[in-house]
Amino acid sequence: MTRRATPLLARAARAIALMVxxxxxxxxxxxxxxxxRHAHPAPPAPASVAAYQVNIxxxxxxxxxxxxxxxxxxxxxxxxxxxxxxxxxxxxENKTAxxxxxxHQGLTVNHGALACYACxxxxxxxxxxxxxxxxxxxxxxxxxCSQCHSKQAESFAHGAHGGMNGFWDLSRGPQxxxxxxxxxxxxxxxxxxxxxxxxxxxxxxxxxxxxHDRH
Amino acid sequence: xxxxxxxxxxxxxxxxxxxxxxxxAAIKGGFATLGAAAFVAAIxxxxxxxxxxxxxxFMQNHYTELTPEQKADVIARLEExxxxxxxxxxxxxxxxxxxxxKFVYAINLSVCNGNGKCVEACHKxxxxxxxxxxxxxxxxxxxxxxxxxEQGSTTYTGAVPKDDKFYLPVQCQQCDEPPCVDVCPxxxxxxxxxxxxxxxxxxxxxxxxxxxxCPYHARRFNWKQPEVPAEEVNPDQSYLSxxxxxxxxxxxxxxxxxRTRRGKLPACLEACPTGARVFGxxxxxxxxxxxxxxxxxxxxxxxxxxxxxxxxxxxx
Ligand code: SF4
Ligand code: SF4
Numbered sequence: 431m432t433r434r435a436t437p438l439l440a441r442a443a444r445a446i447a448l449m450v451x452x453x454x455x456x457x458x459x460x461x462x463x464x465x466x467r468h469a470h471p472a473p474p475a476p477a478s479v480a481a482y483q484v485n486i487x488x489x490x491x492x493x494x495x496x497x498x499x500x501x502x503x504x505x506x507x508x509x510x511x512x513x514x515x516x517x518x519x520x521x522x523e524n525k526t527a528x529x530x531x532x533x534h535q536g537l538t539v540n541h542g543a544l545a546c547y548a549c550x551x552x553x554x555x556x557x558x559x560x561x562x563x564x565x566x567x568x569x570x571x572x573x574x575c576s577q578c579h580s581k582q583a584e585s586f587a588h589g590a591h592g593g594m595n596g597f598w599d600l601s602r603g604p605q606x607x608x609x610x611x612x613x614x615x616x617x618x619x620x621x622x623x624x625x626x627x628x629x630x631x632x633x634x635x636x637x638x639x640x641x642h643d644r645h
Numbered sequence: 646x647x648x649x650x651x652x653x654x655x656x657x658x659x660x661x662x663x664x665x666x667x668x669x670a671a672i673k674g675g676f677a678t679l680g681a682a683a684f685v686a687a688i689x690x691x692x693x694x695x696x697x698x699x700x701x702x703f704m705q706n707h708y709t710e711l712t713p714e715q716k717a718d719v720i721a722r723l724e725e726x727x728x729x730x731x732x733x734x735x736x737x738x739x740x741x742x743x744x745x746x747k748f749v750y751a752i753n754l755s756v757c758n759g760n761g762k763c764v765e766a767c768h769k770x771x772x773x774x775x776x777x778x779x780x781x782x783x784x785x786x787x788x789x790x791x792x793x794x795e796q797g798s799t800t801y802t803g804a805v806p807k808d809d810k811f812y813l814p815v816q817c818q819q820c821d822e823p824p825c826v827d828v829c830p831x832x833x834x835x836x837x838x839x840x841x842x843x844x845x846x847x848x849x850x851x852x853x854x855x856x857x858x859c860p861y862h863a864r865r866f867n868w869k870q871p872e873v874p875a876e877e878v879n880p881d882q883s884y885l886s887x888x889x890x891x892x893x894x895x896x897x898x899x900x901x902x903x904r905t906r907r908g909k910l911p912a913c914l915e916a917c918p919t920g921a922r923v924f925g926x927x928x929x930x931x932x933x934x935x936x937x938x939x940x941x942x943x944x945x946x947x948x949x950x951x952x953x954x955x956x957x958x959x960x961x
Contacts, residue, residue, distance in 0.1 A: 581961070585961065588937065589925070589933030589934075589937075590751075590923050590933060590941070590961075591753075591756075591920060592920040593917060593919070593920035594910065594915070595910065595915045596909065597908045598905065598908065598909070598910050598924055599908035599909075602907070602908030603908055603909070605910070608920065613919070613920065621756075623804045623806070624804070624805055625760075625803060625805070626760060626761050626801065626805055628761050628762075628764055628778065629761065629778060629800070629802065630764065630768070630778045630799075631776075631778055
């Protein structure tokens with residue numbers, strides 16, 4: 431079927447169209463492109479007041495600890511931090527996972543030289559605390575992170591740190607932004623390595639291959 | 646007719662300088678001189694082109710010259726074609742620039758880890774050919790200590806980031822002095838009021854001058870008709886962006902104008918898992934991008950060429 435003519439042929443045809451014009455350029459065929467370009471009015475400028483907002487995702491609340499094993503009904507169980515921590519005296523000497531002998535073993539603690547109670551509240555295990563002792567709810571974890579990472583927090587506030595989705599134009603729709611712990615494990619905040627799984631079949635710029643862009 | 650050969654000025658170049666909408670002119674000229682049948686017979690490959698692209702497409706005016714009615718016809722025809730060729734119900738919009746908007750993009754190279762999710766998102770969003778994994782973005786793995794993109798490689802694989810490398814995603818920089826636009830002999834590519842450099846795929850003659858002129862290797866040529874399974878076709882399209890391109894034309898990143906002119910963020914930005922990408926309206930003093938340009942030390946690629954990119958890179 432002729433619709434499947436080769437690209438080369440189509441290009442040749444178009445090139446001929448181009449050459450013909452050199453001989454057949456007509457007067458008056460040059461458009462005033464400035465006018466033509468604006469012939470169709472665009473929708474009106476967005477209202478300057480933002481009708482929508484930037485929603486920052488939040489954790490749902492204090493984390494729950496999955497218990498090893500099941501309850502008598504065979505269900506896996508999870509408990510709040512305070513379940514154990516309200517009856518155990520906080521040990522401020524615990525600074526690494528290595529010194530934990532009963533629970534939380536195998537926990538990765540790779541967040542600078544911080545000890546557990548630098549961020550977790552010794553008085554109420556279902557909350558966090560700032561360096562000055564102020565209590566911070568788990569859902570407000572970004573307040574805690576920001577006390578040390580103020581540069582990142584500033585960039586975050588201006589959309590220059592952290593992923594986002596939705597609208598850049600808040601007069602047309604909302605935007606959703608990740609919070610710190612969506613991307614960073616608070617106990618080991620270094621962003622994990624990733625594996626590249628999608629590649630254009632494109633040999634460009636690779637010296638070991640043919641130096642032409644094939645696609 | 647303009648005499649472009651300058652017989653009185655032998656020092657000037659003698660090649661014809663074609664600076665109008667000459668594809669249209671070629672057809673008009675041909676018909677005027679020879680009469681329709683003789684014209685078509687005289688340049689028989691055009692008959693194939695006409696059959697290949699449909700007469701309607703071949704006779705179509707330049708995008709900027711179309712009346713609203715003509716545009717509606719063209720778009721209806723293209724939607725019909727998408728159904729016929731791809732089995733996909735698509736909607737092709739005619740998204741125009743938002744007044745008072747100039748789009749600017751920035752990437753934090755301290756954060757980008759080269760994972761390529763942006764590349765994949767662009768591929769899907771823009772209905773690129775599945776077999777070639779085509780995309781408008783190349784992420785270049787760069788040796789630390791240089792911003793010379795020619796020293797990098799795009800074919801890295803495995804776990805990223807690697808210790809002695811950084812990653813430089815490159816896509817169209819929507820230059821304010823775009824060499825690609827200057828060289829187009831038929832004005833099939835131009836810069837719009839919001840800064841986006843667009844291509845009228847139905848006007849492009851596939852000469853690839855623009856591809857050669859772009860110092861950022863940001864343009865792609867469609868060697869074959871893109872193959873996209875019906876269920877993977879992104880139906881939200883625009884005439885000047887992600888509608889499925891015909892074979893034999895040049896295409897490029899449009900800052901996802903079918904999204905961004907509707908207020909949304911570009912697909913590659915939403916897909917970026919590290920949050921390295923920032924997009925916005927530089928004319929809005931309250932915008933993120935404005936804050937970034939005022940507060941970070943930004944770089945542009947190949948500054949010495951004077952292309953004035955609307956695309957910035959920074960480290961923090
Ligand atoms: S980056 Fe290349 S294609 Fe994009 S505007 Fe600049 S010269 Fe043109
Ligand atoms: S802005 Fe859109 S078209 Fe441009 S590179 Fe990103 S996904 Fe692709």
